[in-house]
Amino acid sequence: xxxxxxxxxxxxxxxxxxxxxxxxxxxxxxxxxxxxxxxxxxxxxxxxxxxxxxxxxxxxxxxxxxxxxxxxxxxxxxxxxxxxxxxxxxxxxxxxxxxxxxxxxxxxxxxxxxxxxxxxxxxxxxxxxxxxxxxxxxx
Amino acid sequence: xxxxxxxxxxxxxxxxxxxxxxxxxxxxxxxxxxxxxxxxxxxxxxxxxxxxxxxxxxxxxxxxxxxxxxxxxxxxxxxxxxxxxxxxxxxxxxxxxxxxxxxxxxxxxxxxxxxxxxxxxxxxxxxxxxxxxxxxxxxxxxxxxxxxxxxxxxxxxxxxxxxxxxxxxxxxxxxxxxxxxxxxxxxxxxxxxxxxxxxxxxxxxxxxxxxxxxxxxxxxxxxxxxxxxxxxxxxxxxxxxxxxxxxxxxxxxxxxxxxxxxxxxxxxxxxxxxxxxxxxxxxxxxxxxxxxxxxxxxxxxxxxxxxxxxxxxxxxxxxxxxxxxxxxxxxxxxxxxxxxxxxxxxxxxxxxxxxxxxxxxxxxxxxxxxxxxxxxxxxxxxxxxxxxxxxxxxxxxxxxxxxxxx
Numbered sequence: 001x002x003x004x005x006x007x008x009x010x011x012x013x014x015x016x017x018x019x020x021x022x023x024x025x026x027x028x029x030x031x032x033x034x035x036x037x038x039x040x041x042x043x044x045x046x047x048x049x050x051x052x053x054x055x056x057x058x059x060x061x062x063x064x065x066x067x068x069x070x071x072x073x074x075x076x077x078x079x080x081x082x083x084x085x086x087x088x089x090x091x092x093x094x095x096x097x098x099x100x101x102x103x104x105x106x107x108x109x110x111x112x113x114x115x116x117x118x119x120x121x122x123x124x125x126x127x128x129x130x131x132x133x134x135x136x137x138x139x
Numbered sequence: 140x141x142x143x144x145x146x147x148x149x150x151x152x153x154x155x156x157x158x159x160x161x162x163x164x165x166x167x168x169x170x171x172x173x174x175x176x177x178x179x180x181x182x183x184x185x186x187x188x189x190x191x192x193x194x195x196x197x198x199x200x201x202x203x204x205x206x207x208x209x210x211x212x213x214x215x216x217x218x219x220x221x222x223x224x225x226x227x228x229x230x231x232x233x234x235x236x237x238x239x240x241x242x243x244x245x246x247x248x249x250x251x252x253x254x255x256x257x258x259x260x261x262x263x264x265x266x267x268x269x270x271x272x273x274x275x276x277x278x279x280x281x282x283x284x285x286x287x288x289x290x291x292x293x294x295x296x297x298x299x300x301x302x303x304x305x306x307x308x309x310x311x312x313x314x315x316x317x318x319x320x321x322x323x324x325x326x327x328x329x330x331x332x333x334x335x336x337x338x339x340x341x342x343x344x345x346x347x348x349x350x351x352x353x354x355x356x357x358x359x360x361x362x363x364x365x366x367x368x369x370x371x372x373x374x375x376x377x378x379x380x381x382x383x384x385x386x387x388x389x390x391x392x393x394x395x396x397x398x399x400x401x402x403x404x405x406x407x408x409x410x411x412x413x414x415x416x417x418x419x420x421x422x423x424x425x426x427x428x429x430x431x432x433x434x435x436x437x438x439x440x441x442x443x444x445x446x447x448x449x450x451x452x453x454x455x456x457x458x459x460x461x462x463x464x465x466x467x468x469x470x471x472x473x474x475x476x477x478x479x480x481x482x483x484x485x486x487x488x489x490x491x492x493x494x495x496x497x498x499x500x501x502x503x504x505x506x507x508x509x510x511x512x513x514x515x516x517x518x519x520x521x522x523x524x525x526x527x528x529x530x531x532x533x534x535x536x537x538x539x540x541x542x543x544x545x
Contacts, residue, residue: 003455011455017524034542035527036487038449038476042526060526064451068524113543 004099010069018058020044028122030114039063041071043114052083066104070111083119145506147463149499156346162393166386174383185385192392199395201329208375212352213320216339217244220316223365224285225252232282236260239482267432268297268483285314290322294479295431296440305334324398336363347394351387409498410438412507417441419511439498444489447528448521456517464495
Protein backbone atom coordinates (compact mmCIF):
# COMPACT_ATOMS: atom_id res chain seq x y z
CA UNK A 1 0.00 0.00 0.00
CA UNK A 2 1.35 3.40 -0.87
CA UNK A 3 1.40 6.06 1.81
CA UNK A 4 0.73 9.71 1.16
CA UNK A 5 3.64 12.15 1.09
CA UNK A 6 2.43 13.73 4.32
CA UNK A 7 2.33 10.41 6.16
CA UNK A 8 5.83 9.60 4.92
CA UNK A 9 7.14 12.99 6.02
CA UNK A 10 5.71 12.68 9.55
CA UNK A 11 6.96 9.10 9.74
CA UNK A 12 10.52 9.93 8.72
CA UNK A 13 10.74 13.15 10.69
CA UNK A 14 8.16 12.89 13.44
CA UNK A 15 7.44 16.12 15.29
CA UNK A 16 7.47 16.40 19.07
CA UNK A 17 8.61 12.91 19.99
CA UNK A 18 9.27 12.64 23.68
CA UNK A 19 8.10 12.46 27.24
CA UNK A 20 6.82 15.13 29.62
CA UNK A 21 6.94 14.71 33.39
CA UNK A 22 3.55 13.21 34.09
CA UNK A 23 3.84 13.90 37.82
CA UNK A 24 3.59 17.64 37.15
CA UNK A 25 0.20 19.11 37.85
CA UNK A 26 0.02 21.00 34.57
CA UNK A 27 0.82 17.96 32.42
CA UNK A 28 -2.02 15.83 31.06
CA UNK A 29 -1.30 12.35 29.75
CA UNK A 30 -3.43 10.20 27.44
CA UNK A 31 -2.48 6.57 26.85
CA UNK A 32 -4.80 4.78 24.42
CA UNK A 33 -4.80 1.56 22.40
CA UNK A 34 -3.32 -1.79 23.35
CA UNK A 35 -0.23 -3.75 22.30
CA UNK A 36 -2.45 -6.69 21.30
CA UNK A 37 -4.25 -4.47 18.80
CA UNK A 38 -0.99 -3.36 17.23
CA UNK A 39 -1.13 0.26 18.28
CA UNK A 40 -0.55 2.27 21.44
CA UNK A 41 -0.43 6.06 21.55
CA UNK A 42 0.78 8.20 24.40
CA UNK A 43 0.08 11.88 24.00
CA UNK A 44 1.01 14.49 26.58
CA UNK A 45 0.22 18.19 26.92
CA UNK A 46 1.78 20.84 29.10
CA UNK A 47 -0.74 23.57 29.88
CA UNK A 48 -0.42 27.13 31.14
CA UNK A 49 -2.44 27.02 34.36
CA UNK A 50 -3.47 30.66 34.10
CA UNK A 51 -4.77 30.66 30.53
CA UNK A 52 -5.36 26.94 29.94
CA UNK A 53 -3.40 27.30 26.71
CA UNK A 54 -1.35 24.28 25.58
CA UNK A 55 2.32 25.28 25.72
CA UNK A 56 3.88 22.00 24.66
CA UNK A 57 2.83 18.59 23.38
CA UNK A 58 4.78 15.35 23.06
CA UNK A 59 3.99 11.86 21.84
CA UNK A 60 5.28 8.34 21.56
CA UNK A 61 3.46 5.78 19.45
CA UNK A 62 3.78 2.06 18.85
CA UNK A 63 2.08 1.34 15.56
CA UNK A 64 2.08 1.59 11.83
CA UNK A 65 3.18 4.62 9.82
CA UNK A 66 -0.30 6.14 9.80
CA UNK A 67 -0.60 5.89 13.57
CA UNK A 68 2.74 7.61 14.02
CA UNK A 69 1.86 10.33 11.51
CA UNK A 70 -1.57 10.90 13.14
CA UNK A 71 -0.05 11.43 16.55
CA UNK A 72 2.77 13.59 15.21
CA UNK A 73 0.22 15.81 13.46
CA UNK A 74 -1.96 15.93 16.58
CA UNK A 75 0.90 17.32 18.68
CA UNK A 76 1.55 20.03 16.08
CA UNK A 77 -2.10 21.04 16.10
CA UNK A 78 -2.35 21.07 19.89
CA UNK A 79 0.40 23.57 20.56
CA UNK A 80 -0.99 27.09 21.02
CA UNK A 81 -4.59 25.93 21.34
CA UNK A 82 -6.70 26.31 24.48
CA UNK A 83 -7.87 23.04 25.98
CA UNK A 84 -11.44 23.85 24.93
CA UNK A 85 -10.34 24.43 21.33
CA UNK A 86 -8.30 21.24 21.41
CA UNK A 87 -11.42 19.28 22.37
CA UNK A 88 -12.93 20.16 19.01
CA UNK A 89 -10.22 18.43 16.94
CA UNK A 90 -12.04 15.77 14.99
CA UNK A 91 -10.53 12.55 13.69
CA UNK A 92 -11.82 13.32 10.20
CA UNK A 93 -9.67 16.48 10.15
CA UNK A 94 -6.65 14.20 10.59
CA UNK A 95 -7.89 11.80 7.90
CA UNK A 96 -8.22 14.71 5.49
CA UNK A 97 -4.88 16.33 6.28
CA UNK A 98 -2.93 13.06 5.95
CA UNK A 99 -5.07 11.56 3.15
CA UNK A 100 -5.52 8.36 5.15
CA UNK A 101 -7.18 5.47 3.31
CA UNK A 102 -10.29 3.85 4.86
CA UNK A 103 -8.34 0.98 6.47
CA UNK A 104 -6.29 3.53 8.41
CA UNK A 105 -9.14 5.65 9.78
CA UNK A 106 -8.80 3.87 13.13
CA UNK A 107 -5.38 5.54 13.49
CA UNK A 108 -7.03 8.99 13.41
CA UNK A 109 -9.71 7.83 15.86
CA UNK A 110 -6.97 6.73 18.21
CA UNK A 111 -5.30 10.14 17.93
CA UNK A 112 -8.58 11.91 18.75
CA UNK A 113 -9.05 9.61 21.73
CA UNK A 114 -5.51 10.36 22.88
CA UNK A 115 -6.10 14.13 22.70
CA UNK A 116 -9.36 13.89 24.69
CA UNK A 117 -7.81 11.53 27.19
CA UNK A 118 -4.84 13.89 27.80
CA UNK A 119 -7.15 16.87 28.29
CA UNK A 120 -9.40 14.91 30.62
CA UNK A 121 -6.36 13.92 32.67
CA UNK A 122 -5.27 17.57 32.94
CA UNK A 123 -8.76 18.66 33.95
CA UNK A 124 -9.03 15.99 36.63
CA UNK A 125 -5.66 16.92 38.07
CA UNK A 126 -6.69 20.56 38.27
CA UNK A 127 -10.29 20.09 39.33
CA UNK A 128 -11.67 21.68 36.21
CA UNK A 129 -15.20 20.61 35.36
CA UNK A 130 -16.07 18.99 32.09
CA UNK A 131 -18.07 21.25 29.78
CA UNK A 132 -21.68 20.21 29.15
CA UNK A 133 -21.05 18.69 25.71
CA UNK A 134 -18.36 16.03 26.06
CA UNK A 135 -18.13 14.17 22.81
CA UNK A 136 -17.16 10.55 22.82
CA UNK A 137 -15.18 9.49 19.81
CA UNK A 138 -16.85 6.80 17.83
CA UNK A 139 -14.74 3.69 17.46
CA UNK B 140 22.06 6.39 -0.55
CA UNK B 141 21.72 4.93 -4.02
CA UNK B 142 18.35 3.39 -4.70
CA UNK B 143 18.96 -0.22 -3.97
CA UNK B 144 16.35 -2.96 -3.92
CA UNK B 145 16.94 -6.21 -2.10
CA UNK B 146 14.49 -9.09 -2.40
CA UNK B 147 14.07 -11.16 0.76
CA UNK B 148 10.55 -12.43 0.09
CA UNK B 149 11.39 -15.67 -1.70
CA UNK B 150 8.70 -17.57 0.20
CA UNK B 151 6.13 -15.41 -1.58
CA UNK B 152 7.65 -16.11 -4.97
CA UNK B 153 11.10 -16.58 -6.44
CA UNK B 154 12.45 -14.85 -9.52
CA UNK B 155 12.41 -17.13 -12.55
CA UNK B 156 15.98 -18.30 -13.13
CA UNK B 157 17.22 -16.89 -16.47
CA UNK B 158 18.29 -20.41 -17.46
CA UNK B 159 14.66 -21.47 -16.97
CA UNK B 160 13.37 -18.56 -19.05
CA UNK B 161 15.73 -19.52 -21.90
CA UNK B 162 14.30 -23.05 -22.08
CA UNK B 163 10.73 -21.73 -22.13
CA UNK B 164 11.04 -19.18 -24.90
CA UNK B 165 10.90 -21.51 -27.96
CA UNK B 166 7.62 -22.98 -26.71
CA UNK B 167 5.68 -19.75 -27.21
CA UNK B 168 6.13 -19.43 -30.97
CA UNK B 169 8.27 -21.93 -32.88
CA UNK B 170 7.11 -24.91 -30.83
CA UNK B 171 3.66 -23.69 -29.92
CA UNK B 172 1.77 -26.96 -30.37
CA UNK B 173 -0.93 -28.45 -28.14
CA UNK B 174 0.46 -31.48 -26.33
CA UNK B 175 -2.85 -33.25 -26.92
CA UNK B 176 -2.67 -32.89 -30.73
CA UNK B 177 -1.85 -36.42 -31.73
CA UNK B 178 -1.70 -36.14 -35.50
CA UNK B 179 0.95 -33.59 -36.46
CA UNK B 180 4.53 -32.66 -35.58
CA UNK B 181 3.56 -29.58 -33.57
CA UNK B 182 1.60 -31.75 -31.18
CA UNK B 183 4.28 -34.45 -31.02
CA UNK B 184 6.93 -31.88 -30.23
CA UNK B 185 4.85 -30.38 -27.43
CA UNK B 186 4.04 -33.79 -26.01
CA UNK B 187 7.69 -34.76 -26.02
CA UNK B 188 8.58 -31.54 -24.19
CA UNK B 189 5.92 -32.20 -21.56
CA UNK B 190 7.08 -35.80 -21.13
CA UNK B 191 10.65 -34.65 -20.62
CA UNK B 192 9.60 -32.01 -18.08
CA UNK B 193 7.52 -34.62 -16.26
CA UNK B 194 10.63 -36.79 -15.96
CA UNK B 195 12.65 -33.84 -14.65
CA UNK B 196 10.02 -32.99 -12.03
CA UNK B 197 9.59 -36.65 -11.05
CA UNK B 198 13.36 -37.08 -10.70
CA UNK B 199 13.57 -34.18 -8.26
CA UNK B 200 11.17 -35.88 -5.83
CA UNK B 201 12.12 -39.45 -6.77
CA UNK B 202 8.75 -40.65 -8.07
CA UNK B 203 7.50 -42.23 -11.30
CA UNK B 204 6.74 -39.60 -13.99
CA UNK B 205 3.26 -41.12 -14.32
CA UNK B 206 2.61 -39.98 -10.76
CA UNK B 207 2.92 -36.29 -11.64
CA UNK B 208 -0.30 -34.40 -12.46
CA UNK B 209 0.37 -30.92 -13.81
CA UNK B 210 -1.91 -28.18 -12.51
CA UNK B 211 -1.97 -24.39 -12.43
CA UNK B 212 -0.18 -24.21 -9.08
CA UNK B 213 -0.13 -25.41 -5.51
CA UNK B 214 -3.52 -23.93 -4.65
CA UNK B 215 -5.16 -25.97 -7.37
CA UNK B 216 -3.17 -29.05 -6.34
CA UNK B 217 -4.31 -28.66 -2.71
CA UNK B 218 -7.92 -28.24 -3.81
CA UNK B 219 -7.73 -31.23 -6.15
CA UNK B 220 -6.15 -33.48 -3.54
CA UNK B 221 -8.51 -32.61 -0.68
CA UNK B 222 -11.76 -32.37 -2.61
CA UNK B 223 -10.80 -35.19 -4.96
CA UNK B 224 -10.01 -37.59 -2.12
CA UNK B 225 -13.13 -36.61 -0.19
CA UNK B 226 -15.31 -37.44 -3.19
CA UNK B 227 -13.43 -40.54 -4.25
CA UNK B 228 -13.27 -42.10 -0.78
CA UNK B 229 -16.68 -40.99 0.53
CA UNK B 230 -17.68 -44.61 1.12
CA UNK B 231 -14.79 -45.09 3.53
CA UNK B 232 -15.43 -42.12 5.75
CA UNK B 233 -15.74 -38.37 5.98
CA UNK B 234 -13.13 -37.35 8.53
CA UNK B 235 -10.05 -35.32 7.59
CA UNK B 236 -7.28 -34.23 9.93
CA UNK B 237 -5.20 -31.15 9.19
CA UNK B 238 -3.32 -28.48 11.15
CA UNK B 239 -4.14 -24.90 12.16
CA UNK B 240 -0.96 -23.53 10.61
CA UNK B 241 -1.63 -24.86 7.11
CA UNK B 242 -1.82 -22.58 4.10
CA UNK B 243 -5.23 -21.06 3.33
CA UNK B 244 -5.49 -23.25 0.21
CA UNK B 245 -5.76 -26.24 2.56
CA UNK B 246 -7.76 -24.60 5.36
CA UNK B 247 -10.32 -23.01 3.06
CA UNK B 248 -10.70 -26.21 1.04
CA UNK B 249 -11.38 -28.05 4.29
CA UNK B 250 -13.96 -25.47 5.31
CA UNK B 251 -15.67 -25.94 1.97
CA UNK B 252 -15.70 -29.70 2.53
CA UNK B 253 -17.26 -29.20 5.96
CA UNK B 254 -20.22 -27.61 4.20
CA UNK B 255 -20.38 -30.69 2.00
CA UNK B 256 -20.55 -33.07 4.95
CA UNK B 257 -16.91 -33.56 5.93
CA UNK B 258 -15.81 -33.60 9.54
CA UNK B 259 -12.46 -31.82 9.89
CA UNK B 260 -10.08 -31.77 12.85
CA UNK B 261 -7.73 -28.80 12.91
CA UNK B 262 -4.79 -29.85 15.10
CA UNK B 263 -3.07 -27.38 17.40
CA UNK B 264 0.68 -26.96 17.13
CA UNK B 265 3.26 -26.73 19.90
CA UNK B 266 5.17 -23.52 20.67
CA UNK B 267 7.82 -24.47 18.10
CA UNK B 268 5.19 -24.80 15.37
CA UNK B 269 5.38 -28.60 15.11
CA UNK B 270 2.53 -30.97 15.76
CA UNK B 271 2.50 -33.40 18.67
CA UNK B 272 2.31 -36.94 17.24
CA UNK B 273 0.41 -38.25 20.24
CA UNK B 274 -2.27 -35.61 19.67
CA UNK B 275 -2.39 -36.54 16.00
CA UNK B 276 -2.87 -40.22 16.79
CA UNK B 277 -5.52 -39.39 19.36
CA UNK B 278 -7.48 -37.50 16.71
CA UNK B 279 -7.68 -40.51 14.37
CA UNK B 280 -11.10 -42.18 14.11
CA UNK B 281 -12.58 -45.08 12.17
CA UNK B 282 -13.96 -42.54 9.71
CA UNK B 283 -10.61 -40.79 9.09
CA UNK B 284 -9.75 -40.97 5.38
CA UNK B 285 -7.01 -38.36 5.06
CA UNK B 286 -4.33 -36.61 7.07
CA UNK B 287 -3.01 -33.42 5.47
CA UNK B 288 0.12 -31.83 6.94
CA UNK B 289 2.32 -29.27 5.23
CA UNK B 290 5.99 -30.16 4.85
CA UNK B 291 7.42 -26.73 5.74
CA UNK B 292 5.56 -23.68 6.93
CA UNK B 293 5.56 -20.66 4.67
CA UNK B 294 5.83 -18.11 7.48
CA UNK B 295 8.36 -19.74 9.80
CA UNK B 296 10.05 -22.43 7.70
CA UNK B 297 9.32 -24.98 10.44
CA UNK B 298 9.43 -28.55 9.13
CA UNK B 299 6.90 -31.08 10.41
CA UNK B 300 7.86 -34.63 11.47
CA UNK B 301 6.91 -36.08 8.09
CA UNK B 302 8.47 -39.52 8.55
CA UNK B 303 6.67 -40.14 11.83
CA UNK B 304 3.35 -38.91 10.43
CA UNK B 305 3.83 -41.26 7.47
CA UNK B 306 4.33 -44.16 9.86
CA UNK B 307 1.16 -43.27 11.75
CA UNK B 308 -0.81 -43.10 8.51
CA UNK B 309 0.54 -46.49 7.42
CA UNK B 310 -0.29 -48.01 10.78
CA UNK B 311 -3.89 -46.81 10.62
CA UNK B 312 -4.39 -47.26 6.86
CA UNK B 313 -5.07 -43.56 6.21
CA UNK B 314 -4.08 -41.56 3.15
CA UNK B 315 -1.33 -39.01 3.80
CA UNK B 316 -1.28 -35.75 1.89
CA UNK B 317 1.24 -32.93 2.14
CA UNK B 318 1.37 -29.39 0.86
CA UNK B 319 5.11 -29.29 0.16
CA UNK B 320 5.11 -25.98 -1.68
CA UNK B 321 7.86 -24.42 0.43
CA UNK B 322 10.03 -27.53 0.65
CA UNK B 323 10.30 -28.95 -2.87
CA UNK B 324 13.42 -27.75 -4.66
CA UNK B 325 14.91 -26.37 -1.44
CA UNK B 326 15.52 -29.48 0.66
CA UNK B 327 15.42 -33.21 -0.25
CA UNK B 328 11.76 -34.21 -0.59
CA UNK B 329 11.08 -37.88 -1.35
CA UNK B 330 7.42 -38.57 -0.65
CA UNK B 331 7.52 -42.29 -1.40
CA UNK B 332 10.18 -42.93 1.23
CA UNK B 333 7.93 -41.34 3.85
CA UNK B 334 4.63 -42.92 2.87
CA UNK B 335 3.09 -39.78 1.41
CA UNK B 336 0.32 -40.52 -1.07
CA UNK B 337 -0.48 -37.04 -2.39
CA UNK B 338 1.77 -34.00 -2.49
CA UNK B 339 1.16 -30.49 -3.80
CA UNK B 340 3.91 -28.18 -5.00
CA UNK B 341 4.56 -25.38 -7.47
CA UNK B 342 7.18 -24.04 -9.86
CA UNK B 343 7.31 -20.41 -8.83
CA UNK B 344 8.72 -21.11 -5.36
CA UNK B 345 11.70 -22.91 -6.90
CA UNK B 346 12.85 -20.42 -9.58
CA UNK B 347 10.33 -21.63 -12.15
CA UNK B 348 7.47 -19.66 -13.71
CA UNK B 349 4.13 -18.79 -12.08
CA UNK B 350 0.99 -20.54 -13.22
CA UNK B 351 2.18 -24.13 -13.12
CA UNK B 352 2.29 -26.63 -10.30
CA UNK B 353 1.91 -30.33 -9.71
CA UNK B 354 0.17 -32.90 -7.62
CA UNK B 355 2.00 -36.13 -6.94
CA UNK B 356 -0.50 -38.99 -6.75
CA UNK B 357 0.80 -42.39 -5.64
CA UNK B 358 0.08 -45.06 -8.25
CA UNK B 359 1.02 -48.33 -6.62
CA UNK B 360 0.28 -49.86 -3.21
CA UNK B 361 -1.93 -48.13 -2.69
CA UNK B 362 -3.21 -46.92 -6.04
CA UNK B 363 -4.64 -43.53 -5.12
CA UNK B 364 -7.27 -41.79 -7.19
CA UNK B 365 -8.85 -38.40 -6.93
CA UNK B 366 -12.10 -37.26 -8.48
CA UNK B 367 -11.45 -34.57 -11.08
CA UNK B 368 -12.61 -31.11 -10.04
CA UNK B 369 -12.86 -29.77 -13.60
CA UNK B 370 -14.62 -31.46 -16.48
CA UNK B 371 -13.20 -31.43 -19.96
CA UNK B 372 -10.84 -33.31 -22.22
CA UNK B 373 -9.64 -35.81 -19.64
CA UNK B 374 -6.02 -34.68 -19.60
CA UNK B 375 -3.55 -35.81 -16.96
CA UNK B 376 -4.95 -39.33 -16.63
CA UNK B 377 -8.44 -37.92 -16.26
CA UNK B 378 -7.63 -36.10 -13.04
CA UNK B 379 -7.09 -32.60 -14.44
CA UNK B 380 -8.64 -31.49 -17.69
CA UNK B 381 -7.38 -28.46 -19.56
CA UNK B 382 -4.81 -27.85 -22.31
CA UNK B 383 -1.36 -28.19 -20.82
CA UNK B 384 0.60 -24.97 -20.30
CA UNK B 385 3.56 -26.25 -22.32
CA UNK B 386 6.05 -23.36 -21.94
CA UNK B 387 5.45 -23.20 -18.19
CA UNK B 388 5.71 -26.97 -17.82
CA UNK B 389 9.01 -26.92 -19.75
CA UNK B 390 10.21 -24.20 -17.36
CA UNK B 391 9.03 -26.18 -14.34
CA UNK B 392 11.07 -29.16 -15.61
CA UNK B 393 14.20 -27.07 -16.04
CA UNK B 394 13.73 -25.49 -12.62
CA UNK B 395 13.45 -28.98 -11.10
CA UNK B 396 16.62 -30.10 -12.86
CA UNK B 397 18.54 -27.06 -11.61
CA UNK B 398 17.18 -27.49 -8.09
CA UNK B 399 18.38 -31.08 -7.99
CA UNK B 400 21.84 -30.03 -9.17
CA UNK B 401 22.25 -26.95 -6.99
CA UNK B 402 20.24 -27.71 -3.86
CA UNK B 403 23.19 -28.76 -1.68
CA UNK B 404 25.23 -25.67 -2.57
CA UNK B 405 22.25 -23.29 -2.23
CA UNK B 406 21.44 -24.78 1.17
CA UNK B 407 24.98 -24.43 2.43
CA UNK B 408 25.31 -20.85 1.26
CA UNK B 409 21.86 -19.63 2.26
CA UNK B 410 21.83 -21.19 5.71
CA UNK B 411 25.17 -19.46 6.31
CA UNK B 412 23.72 -16.09 5.28
CA UNK B 413 20.52 -16.70 7.25
CA UNK B 414 22.54 -17.52 10.36
CA UNK B 415 24.65 -14.40 9.90
CA UNK B 416 21.51 -12.26 9.62
CA UNK B 417 19.99 -13.80 12.74
CA UNK B 418 23.13 -13.73 14.85
CA UNK B 419 24.04 -10.16 13.91
CA UNK B 420 20.58 -8.81 14.66
CA UNK B 421 20.38 -10.68 17.94
CA UNK B 422 23.82 -9.38 18.94
CA UNK B 423 23.10 -5.76 17.98
CA UNK B 424 19.54 -5.47 19.29
CA UNK B 425 17.83 -6.36 22.53
CA UNK B 426 14.68 -8.46 22.72
CA UNK B 427 14.80 -10.26 19.39
CA UNK B 428 13.10 -13.66 19.23
CA UNK B 429 13.19 -16.43 16.61
CA UNK B 430 9.73 -17.80 15.83
CA UNK B 431 9.46 -21.48 14.97
CA UNK B 432 11.61 -24.51 15.54
CA UNK B 433 15.32 -23.55 15.61
CA UNK B 434 16.54 -26.90 14.31
CA UNK B 435 13.81 -28.44 12.17
CA UNK B 436 13.50 -25.63 9.70
CA UNK B 437 14.18 -24.53 6.15
CA UNK B 438 17.72 -23.28 5.49
CA UNK B 439 16.76 -19.97 3.89
CA UNK B 440 14.04 -18.65 6.22
CA UNK B 441 13.92 -16.85 9.52
CA UNK B 442 10.96 -15.27 11.25
CA UNK B 443 11.96 -12.77 13.93
CA UNK B 444 9.98 -10.74 16.45
CA UNK B 445 11.36 -7.40 17.59
CA UNK B 446 9.63 -6.76 20.88
CA UNK B 447 7.66 -3.51 21.30
CA UNK B 448 8.05 -2.58 17.64
CA UNK B 449 5.09 -2.83 15.30
CA UNK B 450 5.98 -4.83 12.18
CA UNK B 451 4.28 -2.71 9.56
CA UNK B 452 5.72 0.52 10.92
CA UNK B 453 9.15 -1.10 11.06
CA UNK B 454 8.84 -2.19 7.45
CA UNK B 455 8.12 1.40 6.48
CA UNK B 456 11.61 2.38 7.65
CA UNK B 457 13.27 0.26 4.96
CA UNK B 458 10.74 -0.88 2.38
CA UNK B 459 12.12 1.50 -0.21
CA UNK B 460 15.18 -0.77 -0.23
CA UNK B 461 14.25 -4.16 1.17
CA UNK B 462 11.27 -6.35 0.24
CA UNK B 463 10.04 -8.76 2.88
CA UNK B 464 6.85 -9.74 4.72
CA UNK B 465 5.42 -8.74 8.07
CA UNK B 466 3.54 -11.12 10.32
CA UNK B 467 0.95 -8.49 11.07
CA UNK B 468 -1.62 -7.71 8.46
CA UNK B 469 -2.34 -4.20 9.59
CA UNK B 470 -3.69 -3.34 6.15
CA UNK B 471 -6.84 -5.27 6.91
CA UNK B 472 -9.51 -3.50 8.88
CA UNK B 473 -9.43 -6.28 11.45
CA UNK B 474 -5.76 -5.69 12.35
CA UNK B 475 -5.31 -9.39 12.77
CA UNK B 476 -1.80 -10.65 13.27
CA UNK B 477 -0.58 -13.86 11.62
CA UNK B 478 -2.80 -16.85 12.43
CA UNK B 479 0.27 -19.08 12.15
CA UNK B 480 2.14 -17.25 14.91
CA UNK B 481 -1.01 -17.02 17.03
CA UNK B 482 -1.52 -20.80 16.67
CA UNK B 483 2.03 -21.25 18.01
CA UNK B 484 0.93 -19.43 21.14
CA UNK B 485 2.72 -16.15 20.47
CA UNK B 486 1.10 -13.20 22.20
CA UNK B 487 -0.59 -10.74 19.88
CA UNK B 488 2.11 -8.20 20.73
CA UNK B 489 4.98 -10.41 19.55
CA UNK B 490 2.99 -11.52 16.50
CA UNK B 491 2.50 -7.85 15.55
CA UNK B 492 6.26 -7.38 15.90
CA UNK B 493 7.38 -10.07 13.48
CA UNK B 494 9.16 -10.01 10.14
CA UNK B 495 9.78 -12.91 7.78
CA UNK B 496 13.08 -12.96 5.91
CA UNK B 497 13.19 -15.53 3.10
CA UNK B 498 16.46 -15.68 1.20
CA UNK B 499 16.96 -17.17 -2.24
CA UNK B 500 19.41 -18.29 -4.89
CA UNK B 501 20.12 -14.69 -5.91
CA UNK B 502 20.68 -13.27 -2.41
CA UNK B 503 24.24 -12.06 -1.84
CA UNK B 504 26.28 -11.52 1.30
CA UNK B 505 26.29 -7.82 0.49
CA UNK B 506 22.46 -7.88 0.53
CA UNK B 507 22.51 -9.41 3.99
CA UNK B 508 25.05 -6.90 5.34
CA UNK B 509 22.91 -4.04 4.02
CA UNK B 510 19.80 -5.61 5.55
CA UNK B 511 21.37 -6.08 8.99
CA UNK B 512 22.25 -2.37 9.11
CA UNK B 513 18.85 -1.23 7.82
CA UNK B 514 16.93 -3.39 10.31
CA UNK B 515 19.13 -2.28 13.20
CA UNK B 516 18.48 1.37 12.37
CA UNK B 517 14.79 0.77 11.78
CA UNK B 518 14.23 -1.05 15.05
CA UNK B 519 16.08 1.64 16.99
CA UNK B 520 14.05 4.38 15.27
CA UNK B 521 10.79 2.62 16.09
CA UNK B 522 11.81 1.93 19.68
CA UNK B 523 12.72 5.59 20.19
CA UNK B 524 9.12 6.29 19.17
CA UNK B 525 7.52 3.47 21.14
CA UNK B 526 5.80 4.26 24.46
CA UNK B 527 5.71 0.60 25.41
CA UNK B 528 9.46 0.23 24.83
CA UNK B 529 9.95 3.18 27.18
CA UNK B 530 7.66 1.60 29.76
CA UNK B 531 9.47 -1.71 29.38
CA UNK B 532 12.83 0.00 29.92
CA UNK B 533 11.43 1.70 33.04
CA UNK B 534 10.59 -1.74 34.39
CA UNK B 535 6.82 -1.37 34.14
CA UNK B 536 5.05 -4.72 33.82
CA UNK B 537 3.05 -4.23 30.64
CA UNK B 538 0.72 -7.04 31.65
CA UNK B 539 -0.39 -4.97 34.63
CA UNK B 540 -1.35 -1.94 32.53
CA UNK B 541 -5.05 -1.35 31.99
CA UNK B 542 -5.11 -0.94 28.18
CA UNK B 543 -8.03 0.68 26.47
CA UNK B 544 -8.81 -1.92 23.81
CA UNK B 545 -10.47 -0.42 20.82
